[in-house]
Amino acid sequence: MTTNRLEAFSDGVFAIAITLLILAVAVPPGGGAFGPKLLGLWPSYVAYAVSFVVIGAIWINHHGMFQHIVRADGTLLLLNLLNLMVVAFLPFPTAVLASAFLQGTDASTAVALYGGTLAVLGILVNVMWQYAARGRRPIGPHLTEAQADQIGRALLVGPAVYGVATLIGLLVPWIAVLLYLVVNVFYLWPGRVNEGAAAVTGERDASSVVDESEEPQTSR
Amino acid sequence: MTTNRLEAFSDGVFAIAITLLILAVAVPPGGGAFGPKLLGLWPSYVAYAVSFVVIGAIWINHHGMFQHIVRADGTLLLLNLLNLMVVAFLPFPTAVLASAFLQGTDASTAVALYGGTLAVLGILVNVMWQYAARGRRPIGPHLTEAQADQIGRALLVGPAVYGVATLIGLLVPWIAVLLYLVVNVFYLWPGRVNEGAAAVTGERDASSVVDESEEPQTSR
Amino acid sequence: MTTNRLEAFSDGVFAIAITLLILAVAVPPGGGAFGPKLLGLWPSYVAYAVSFVVIGAIWINHHGMFQHIVRADGTLLLLNLLNLMVVAFLPFPTAVLASAFLQGTDASTAVALYGGTLAVLGILVNVMWQYAARGRRPIGPHLTEAQADQIGRALLVGPAVYGVATLIGLLVPWIAVLLYLVVNVFYLWPGRVNEGAAAVTGERDASSVVDESEEPQTSR
Amino acid sequence: MTTNRLEAFSDGVFAIAITLLILAVAVPPGGGAFGPKLLGLWPSYVAYAVSFVVIGAIWINHHGMFQHIVRADGTLLLLNLLNLMVVAFLPFPTAVLASAFLQGTDASTAVALYGGTLAVLGILVNVMWQYAARGRRPIGPHLTEAQADQIGRALLVGPAVYGVATLIGLLVPWIAVLLYLVVNVFYLWPGRVNEGAAAVTGERDASSVVDESEEPQTSR
Numbered sequence: 001m002t003t004n005r006l007e008a009f010s011d012g013v014f015a016i017a018i019t020l021l022i023l024a025v026a027v028p029p030g031g032g033a034f035g036p037k038l039l040g041l042w043p044s045y046v047a048y049a050v051s052f053v054v055i056g057a058i059w060i061n062h063h064g065m066f067q068h069i070v071r072a073d074g075t076l077l078l079l080n081l082l083n084l085m086v087v088a089f090l091p092f093p094t095a096v097l098a099s100a101f102l103q104g105t106d107a108s109t110a111v112a113l114y115g116g117t118l119a120v121l122g123i124l125v126n127v128m129w130q131y132a133a134r135g136r137r138p139i140g141p142h143l144t145e146a147q148a149d150q151i152g153r154a155l156l157v158g159p160a161v162y163g164v165a166t167l168i169g170l171l172v173p174w175i176a177v178l179l180y181l182v183v184n185v186f187y188l189w190p191g192r193v194n195e196g197a198a199a200v201t202g203e204r205d206a207s208s209v210v211d212e213s214e215e216p217q218t219s220r
Numbered sequence: 221m222t223t224n225r226l227e228a229f230s231d232g233v234f235a236i237a238i239t240l241l242i243l244a245v246a247v248p249p250g251g252g253a254f255g256p257k258l259l260g261l262w263p264s265y266v267a268y269a270v271s272f273v274v275i276g277a278i279w280i281n282h283h284g285m286f287q288h289i290v291r292a293d294g295t296l297l298l299l300n301l302l303n304l305m306v307v308a309f310l311p312f313p314t315a316v317l318a319s320a321f322l323q324g325t326d327a328s329t330a331v332a333l334y335g336g337t338l339a340v341l342g343i344l345v346n347v348m349w350q351y352a353a354r355g356r357r358p359i360g361p362h363l364t365e366a367q368a369d370q371i372g373r374a375l376l377v378g379p380a381v382y383g384v385a386t387l388i389g390l391l392v393p394w395i396a397v398l399l400y401l402v403v404n405v406f407y408l409w410p411g412r413v414n415e416g417a418a419a420v421t422g423e424r425d426a427s428s429v430v431d432e433s434e435e436p437q438t439s440r
Numbered sequence: 441m442t443t444n445r446l447e448a449f450s451d452g453v454f455a456i457a458i459t460l461l462i463l464a465v466a467v468p469p470g471g472g473a474f475g476p477k478l479l480g481l482w483p484s485y486v487a488y489a490v491s492f493v494v495i496g497a498i499w500i501n502h503h504g505m506f507q508h509i510v511r512a513d514g515t516l517l518l519l520n521l522l523n524l525m526v527v528a529f530l531p532f533p534t535a536v537l538a539s540a541f542l543q544g545t546d547a548s549t550a551v552a553l554y555g556g557t558l559a560v561l562g563i564l565v566n567v568m569w570q571y572a573a574r575g576r577r578p579i580g581p582h583l584t585e586a587q588a589d590q591i592g593r594a595l596l597v598g599p600a601v602y603g604v605a606t607l608i609g610l611l612v613p614w615i616a617v618l619l620y621l622v623v624n625v626f627y628l629w630p631g632r633v634n635e636g637a638a639a640v641t642g643e644r645d646a647s648s649v650v651d652e653s654e655e656p657q658t659s660r
Numbered sequence: 661m662t663t664n665r666l667e668a669f670s671d672g673v674f675a676i677a678i679t680l681l682i683l684a685v686a687v688p689p690g691g692g693a694f695g696p697k698l699l700g701l702w703p704s705y706v707a708y709a710v711s712f713v714v715i716g717a718i719w720i721n722h723h724g725m726f727q728h729i730v731r732a733d734g735t736l737l738l739l740n741l742l743n744l745m746v747v748a749f750l751p752f753p754t755a756v757l758a759s760a761f762l763q764g765t766d767a768s769t770a771v772a773l774y775g776g777t778l779a780v781l782g783i784l785v786n787v788m789w790q791y792a793a794r795g796r797r798p799i800g801p802h803l804t805e806a807q808a809d810q811i812g813r814a815l816l817v818g819p820a821v822y823g824v825a826t827l828i829g830l831l832v833p834w835i836a837v838l839l840y841l842v843v844n845v846f847y848l849w850p851g852r853v854n855e856g857a858a859a860v861t862g863e864r865d866a867s868s869v870v871d872e873s874e875e876p877q878t879s880r
Contacts, residue, residue, distance in 0.1 A: 005671075005723060011225075015232030019240065019308045020679065024687075027244075032327030038316070038333060049305065054303040063225060078848045081716040085709065088679045095687045096698070106694030113698060125316045213800030220264045231445075235452030239460065239528045247464075247535045254546030258553060260534070269525065276521040283445060408518045451665075455672030459680065459748045467684075467755045474766030478756070478773060489745065503665060625693040628738045 005079060006072050007063070013084045014059040017091060021051050024095035043101030050181045051094040054118065057184040058087060061125070068151075069132050070140040079128040086121040093117045097177070107173035115166030115176055122159030129155055226292050226300060227283070232281040233304045237311060241271050244315035263321030270401045274338065277404040278307060281345070288371075289352050290360040299348040300409070306341040311390040313337045327393035335386030335396055342379030349375055444642035446512050446520060447503070453524045454499040457531060461491050464535035483541030490621045491534040495560065497624040498527060501565070508591075509572050510580040519568040526561040533557045537617070555606030555616055562599030569595055666732050666740060667723070673744045677751060681711050686753035704759030710841045711754040714778065717844040718747060721785070728811075730800040739788040742865045748780040758836070764871040767833035775826030775836055782819030789815055816822050 025044040028037035062083075069076070093114040100110035130136040133148040162184050169176025245264040248257035282303075313334040320330035352358040353368040361384070381403050389396025467483040468477035486517050502523075509516070533554040540550035570576040573588040609616025685704040688697035722743075729736070753774040760770035792798040793808040821843050829836025 008228075008668075009671055009675055009719065010234060011229055012672060013679050015229055016236055016676055016679040017682075018304075019233050019236040020683070021306055022237075022311050023240070023243070023683070023744070025312045027319045029313070030323040030325070034316075034320060034329040048309070052305045052308070053301070056304075059229065060297060074849070077720060081848070084678075084716075085712045088682055088712070089708070091682050092685045092687070096694075099690070100694060103690040105690070109694045109698065111249065180283070188301070189294070193836045228448075231449055232452060235449055236456055238524075239453050239456040242457075242528055242531050243460070245532045247532070247539045250539070250543040250545070254540060254549040258549065268529070272525045272528070273521070276524075279449065280517060323515070406523070409514070426592075448668075452672060455669055456676055459673050459676040462677075462748055462751050463680070463683070465752045467759045470759070470763040470765070474756075474760060474769040478769065488749070492745045492748070493741070496744075499669065500737060503808070566680055612811075628741070629734070 003066055003069055006077065008065050010062060010080065011059070013088055014055060014062070017088050018052060018055045020091050021055075021094055024048070024091060024120060030165050041102070046177065047094045047098035047101070047175075049130040050177060050184075050197050051090055053181060053184045053188065055090060056085065057187050058121070061189065063126060065125075065129060065132075068139045068148075071138045073138065075131055076128065076138055079124065079131060081137050083121065083124050083128060086117060086124060089117060101173075108170045111169035111173040111176045112166050113171055115162050115180065118180065119159050119162040119166060122155075122162050125158060126152070128157050223286055223289055223292050226297065226319065227286050230282060230300065231279070233308055234275060234282070237308050238272060238275040238279075240283060241268050241275075241314055242312050244268070244311060244318060261322070266317045266397065267314050267318035267321070270397060270404075271310055273404045273408065275307065275310060277407050278341070279407065285345075285349060285352075285371075288316040288359045288363050288368075291358045293358065295351055296348065296358055299351060303341065303344050305346060306337060306344060309337060310359060321393075328390045331389035331393040331396045332386050335382050335389055335400065338400065339382040339386060342375075342382050344373050345378060346372070443506055443509055443512050446517065447506050450502060450520065451499070453528055454502070455493060457526065457528050458495045458499075460531050461488050461495075461534055464488070464531060464538060480660050481542070484538040486617065487538035487541070490617060490624075491530055492615060493621060493624045493628065495527065497528060497627045498561070499634055504582050505565075505569060505572075505591075508579045508583050508588075511578045513578065515571055516568065516578055519564065519571060523564050523568060525560065526564060527558060531574060541613075548610045551609035551613040551616045555602050555609055555620065558620065559599045559602040559606060562595075562602050565598065566592070566595050663726055663729055663732050666737065667726050670722060670740065671719070673748055674715060674722070674865060677748050678712055678715040678719075680751050681708050681715075681754055684708070684751060684758060701762070704758040706837065707758035707761070708752050709835060710844075711750055713841060713844045713848065715747065715750060717847050718781070720848065725785075725789060725792075725811075728803050728808075730797045731798045733798065735791055736788065736798055739784065739791060743781065743784050743788060745778060746784060747775060761833075768830045771829035771833040771836045772826050775822050775829055775840065779819050779822040779826060779839065782815075782822050785818065786812070787865050 025041065025048055026039065028034070050124045076149070084088070097114050100107045114116040129152055133145075133152055139148065159219070165176045165183070168179065245261065245268055248254070248261065292300070313330070317330045317334050320327045348384075349372055353372055359368065381399070385396045385399040385403070388399065465481065465488055468474070468481065512520070533550070537550045537554050540547045569592055573585075573592055579588065601619070605616045605619040605623070608619065685701065685708055688694070688701065732740070753770070757770045757774050760767045789812055793805075793812055799808065821839070825836045825839040825843070828839065
């Protein structure tokens with residue numbers, strides 16, 4: 001299977017999962033003034049925003065990885081499917097997180113579920129990249145082994161940070177939520193995806209990648 | 221990242237958000253005649269129709285903007301993600317709006333939430349365009365600085381109108397809803413997207429854009 | 441705007457609307473044997489199947505129409521958006537239909553809502569085609585005026601049939617539901633989309649269309 | 661209609677159906693400790709995971725089949741639509757399955773519904789392939805009749821296994837669920853989709869298929 005098809009299917013799952021997040025923000029029931037009720041829903045808004053940024057960052061990361069992975073074999077398909085299974089699961093811990101903060105109880109449990117889900121995803125991302133880089137078959141010839149290793153090391157940061165944030169969250173839940181947001185905004189921060197993350201994703205130059213692989217007709 | 225991928229992902233979010241709107245129209249519970257109950261749901265139908273037109277207009281505007289933006293760097297990715305976060309949020313204020321009109325209370329609060337969301341989106345659209353036009357990197361060479369400025373000025377109309385409509389809505393809610401609809405139908409009105417909006421989107425000729433960038437093989 | 445982008449967005453809405461239909465089939469609450477309850481949901485299954493076939497036929501019809509429409513101006517965008525608004529609305533009358541048959545009351549009201557929605561869609565489809573064919577700008581040069589008129593006449597069948605079926609449904613609801621299904625299965629029936637509908641869609645030969653427009657590189 | 665369009669639409673339905681699965685995992689209501697409640701939802705998690713793998717395998721199988729089917733006539737469109745109707749139905753038996761295990765009753769009924777749905781899908785897949793292979797029109801010239809027959813025989817395994825698993829499930833429900841999972845993981849297991857399934861899908865070499873049909877520009 002070409003990675004085109006795999007990427008299009010994955011993008012579909014990302015786009016749907018990110019848009020379904022809003023379904024967890026329930027309209028407050030009638031009776032009494034609407035304004036205070038809407039303000040009281042702030043945990044739902046925060047959970048929505050955090051998960052939106054998280055899935056956005058996962059999407060960009062996935063795309064960056066598949067600029068190097070040019071062939072998809074059976075193992076990669078299965079690993080990618082497991083990745084998507086966790087991504088598509090995220091609306092549930094998001095809803096649990098909002099629900100716990102709304103009720104004011106069990107926030108630490110909800111934060112642990114959320115962080116644990118992200119940590120599992122981080123591990124699966126690493127497994128997928130290790131498989132792709134070890135075999136050398138799935139990734140293209142433009143990437144040296146040293147570059148592949150460098151990306152692999154950078155990817156280890158994810159599950160490590162999520163693991164630590166989850167442990168912190170068991171003690172002070174809202175700090176963990178803040179960490180989930182900050183880590184992903186930091187990842188998405190301009191310059192990182194561009195130049196900083198060029199080291200991470202091994203890109204030499206974004207525009208040359210475009211010329212070579214995605215808009216071949218313009219280079220003629 | 222190429223804008224192709226970014227546009228496809230954004231289109232996915234637009235298409236999903238616009239189709240999810242119907243989930244807010246709840247089937248009335250049994251007991252008693254169905255006909256009057258279905259007619260009584262008119263606020264849900266109006267909210268559905270208004271938001272459908274609004275998201276449709278946002279989609280067309282987004283597409284128009286990305287006919288000029290040809291390169292996506294990290295900042296643009298982040299700004300676009302924030303835009304999508306507000307677009308995917310719209311089903312919630314839509315449901316709140318319908319709910320408030322159905323209950324006959326707090327319509328002004330619901331209208332303010334709806335208009336406020338659109339105003340925030342309008343501001344984010346402006347920030348995205350200003351970033352793209354200032355740096356001159358993301359947008360293609362076919363657009364002069366004067367044209368880019370002209371588009372920028374035209375885009376300021378959005379948040380201004382939504383801001384004013386929201387303030388009016390605090391006094392007479394249904395006028396604001398009407399304004400949201402009229403503004404977007406006016407934007408979509410034939411001739412504006414075509415020739416009128418050609419000034420706004422800076423297009424010289426729709427068919428030439430097609431020949432150059434999207435169907436290069438037909439021009440040979 | 442190219443029709444490529446418009447078609448991709450429309451396809452997204454079709455695919456989402458058709459897949460959201462299942463959300464209207466609710467899991468029966470616990471207590472008592474599951475088997476009879478699941479069997480008792482038959483109106484939900486019928487409504488799901490009918491709407492799935494209906495949206496499938498609309499999708500194929502939309503695709504057939506846009507094999508002739510090669511340019512999208514502002515009017516066409518607006519008309520297409522109105523078409524999609526009705527398509528994305530269909531999960532609601534579907535759920536109402538299932539709900540009415542499940543409760544055993546008001547079936548005629550529900551059938552009228554369903555049929556009325558389809559009739560409105562049928563009219564909008566006609567308006568879109570008339571606009572495209574009259575102006576002669578949106579449709580490609582491969583279609584003669586006589587062929588365009590022939591398609592226009594064939595498209596009138598839709599709203600006429602749905603109108604009649606709705607009136608019948610006010611008297612004997614389940615006959616109308618059967619008609620909705622039969623009309624669309626008949627439309628989809630092998631040979632019609634192929635050769636029979638070749639007259640309707642004005643196709644000369646499916647494979648030649650493919651060679652010319654969608655896989656140009658293989659013909660070289 | 662080209663298979664490109666049909667495949668894109670089908671992929672959309674697969675991606676949406678697989679991502680909607682999470683909506684069946686309901687946030688537990690407040691009151692009492694959250695942790696035990698979340699653990700008590702294990703049937704929901706299992707149902708989610710099983711259906712995710714099942715739909716993933718169906719998607720890959722569908723894609724493999726349409727590497728051979730290069731032309732879509734009316735019959736194929738209708739058969740494919742029926743296939744998608746069953747795929748998009750899967751979130752319902754998934755929710756029923758989770759619900760039955762959560763309540764601890766009627767698991768055998770729920771398992772039978774789930775397995776029956778998969779068996780029906782398996783039969784429809786066979787019908788679609790038999791139609792494509794018999795007529796010889798839809799499939800490309802690269803496939804010999806013997807290869808087409810071989811694929812046809814391999815596809816018979818699906819409904820047979822699902823039928824048997826369903827019968828077992830009437831006696832020992834959880835064994836059937838395990839079988840649904842194992843069969844699909846086995847199908848997805850690395851080497852099968854790659855080389856093993858090359859016999860099934862009739863592929864000679866994945867990379868050559870890519871060169872010939874999907875990335876023609878790279879072979880020049």
